[in-house]
Amino acid sequence: MAQRRPLVVANWKMNGSLTSIRPLLEGVCNGLQEGCDIEVAICPPYVYLAEAAEKLKNTDIKLGSQNSSHLESGAFTGEISADMLKDFSCVFAIVGHSERRALYGETDNLVAEKFMRAQDAALVPILCVGEQLHERESGDTEAVIERQLNAVIELVGIAAFKNAVIAYEPIWAIGTGKTATPEQAQEVHAFVRLLLARHDDAMADGIRILYGGSVKAANATEIFNMADVDGGLIGGASLDIDEFLNICHAARGC
Numbered sequence: 001m002a003q004r005r006p007l008v009v010a011n012w013k014m015n016g017s018l019t020s021i022r023p024l025l026e027g028v029c030n031g032l033q034e035g036c037d038i039e040v041a042i043c044p045p046y047v048y049l050a051e052a053a054e055k056l057k058n059t060d061i062k063l064g065s066q067n068s069s070h071l072e073s074g075a076f077t078g079e080i081s082a083d084m085l086k087d088f089s090c091v092f093a094i095v096g097h098s099e100r101r102a103l104y105g106e107t108d109n110l111v112a113e114k115f116m117r118a119q120d121a122a123l124v125p126i127l128c129v130g131e132q133l134h135e136r137e138s139g140d141t142e143a144v145i146e147r148q149l150n151a152v153i154e155l156v157g158i159a160a161f162k163n164a165v166i167a168y169e170p171i172w173a174i175g176t177g178k179t180a181t182p183e184q185a186q187e188v189h190a191f192v193r194l195l196l197a198r199h200d201d202a203m204a205d206g207i208r209i210l211y212g213g214s215v216k217a218a219n220a221t222e223i224f225n226m227a228d229v230d231g232g233l234i235g236g237a238s239l240d241i242d243e244f245l246n247i248c249h250a251a252r253g254c
């Protein structure tokens, strides 16, 4: 089995101010000084990328974006291109976060285009997939995840997943305080890996699949201990220095 390096990604969403992100960045940098056995990335709001890039430049902590346009450049008011993100030292780009899908109408196809464009700009996409509560309750979890993944596989081909990360985020667990049980997470993570393995065994074995949805220091260890969970995508808890650092420490055992 492949040795997958654990990855913990902070998704700050639309939170923070110049005043509040400075100590947060500093606290995370100081706390992770010897943390090279895991990979850590921070995805701040776009306008704080420059500030974060400056603070992170002599550390191992990577920078990522929360979104990225599917278009290259042009008259698209309010959009940010993948090349611009690369310009600001981004390594990762989250695509298809459920808040983008639900609140901004992002379809599976649009998410696939974002994935492709991000890779064209040499960013590593973090592709979010996940089901709504009613889909889980009606037994459709796997069908939903399969549909979301297939849209990307059909557009970019399976080989593109060699340079990508997947985040399983059950929508009913995001920001709700309800976490999937470790077993529920493992079940879906194993399904994702199996689905990819049907196309490419070695890639499926090597790809990192993160869990996201109300991960906290108190529940991180048991989730990260599951065989197919390779780290986490952390929203609310990433805004608290101690919580986030403890989650990163928990990932060491992944």
Ligand code: PGA
Residues within 6 Å of the ligand: 011, 169, 173, 174, 175, 176, 212, 213, 214, 215, 233, 234, 235, 236, 237
């Ligand atoms: P949460 O968010 O940790 O606040 O639930 C996770 C996410 O949306 O990526």
